[in-house]
Amino acid sequence: MSRSGNDRQKLKANKKRTASSARWLSRQLNDPYVAQAKADGYRSRAAYKLKELDEKFGLLRGTQAVVDLGIAPGGWSQVVAERRPQAKIVGIDLLDVDPLPGVTIFKMDFMDDAAPDALIDALGQAPDLVLSDMAANTVGHKQTDHLRTMGLVETAVDFAVQTLAPGGAFVAKVFAGGTDKALLDILKRNFTVVKHAKPPASRKDSSEWYVIAQGFKGRG
DSSP states (O other), X not given: OOOOGGGOOXXXXXXXXXXXXXXXXXXXXXXXXXXXXHHHTOSSTHHHHHHHHHHHHOTTXXXXXXXXXXXXXXXXXXXXXXXXXXXXXXXEESSOOOOOTTEEEEESOTTSTTHHHHHHHHHTSOOSEEEEOOOOOOOSOHHHHHHHHHHHHHHHHHHHHHHOOTTOEEEEEEETTOSOHHHHHHHXXXXXXXXXXXXXXXXXXXXXXXXEEEEEOOOO
């Protein structure tokens, strides 16, 4: 997935556009993963992150029931449905998400006390994979942004530990520095293997990483 320097697209001038949005749009225009996602029919370039993590860790092998936290716009669930067409998939997001065949989608806050039961009731069984691509809206202060996102990760970890089937797996987006020690300790207590990875589809200048926990030990 490469593009020569001569193929770079230039952004048309727009006085109303802020410098940050101009940088984002320029990056989108010249991102080979964005172009590939459009060609392959995926809703976002994030689909390739899950594909690459699956190829490295075998996350979707034998998977039958999946919860997708922060599903919008739906790229990860598209990959799950493509690779595991018989799997049950339930997703949740604060944002509107266009319907996806075979996927039950809740528009609600995952932090809502009613969310966990709604997800598991819709799934009809314990999940064997919990995915979380959630990230808090940034305010521009690195420490604050990190803490807010880690709060979401902490809630996702708690949900996974409370609901996963034995042998199940958990994947969550974290940021530079990886998972906080306290959360990492929880994951290591509850899973046989815990690793961090940055898939190639994750932009090199992005601080995002993913924590992958496999082999859930169960709640017994």
